Amino acid sequence: MSARIIAFHPGLYAPLIAYGDADEGLTLTAPLDWDGDGACFVVDTCPQRKPGDVNGDELVNSEDVAGFIAVLLDPESASPEAACAADVNASGQADGDDVQGFVELLLGD
Numbered sequence: 001m002s003a004r005i006i007a008f009h010p011g012l013y014a015p016l017i018a019y020g021d022a023d024e025g026l027t028l029t030a031p032l033d034w035d036g037d038g039a040c041f042v043v044d045t046c047p048q049r050k051p052g053d054v055n056g057d058e059l060v061n062s063e064d065v066a067g068f069i070a071v072l073l074d075p076e077s078a079s080p081e082a083a084c085a086a087d088v089n090a091s092g093q094a095d096g097d098d099v100q101g102f103v104e105l106l107l108g109d
Contacts, residue, residue: 046084052105054085060105068094068102 052060054067064085071078071086071094078086078094086094088101 046081046087046090048081049085051088051090052085052102054082056081056085062106064102065106068098072096072098 049056050060052064054064054071067082068086071083075083075094083094086098088098088105091097
């Protein structure tokens, strides 16, 4: 028996894993969490970045601070991914309400 990903296209398909024999039918598992933030792809509000990872390097650290501030000051010029990552409280927009959560992520609280 082998496992393989049968659908994986961010924003279009939910990634699923199929396993079993082709003759007996395949069993599909639940969608995956491919950005590592604990939310499966289908319900993740920001599937390509972890909250706070504004620069997209898969870390939340001091290198995200300037980008976070830039998103707050000029959200229209931010990339969709950066704006999504700056929306730490998942309210639908990055704003002052995200500052405390961002600082907590930076401090590792």
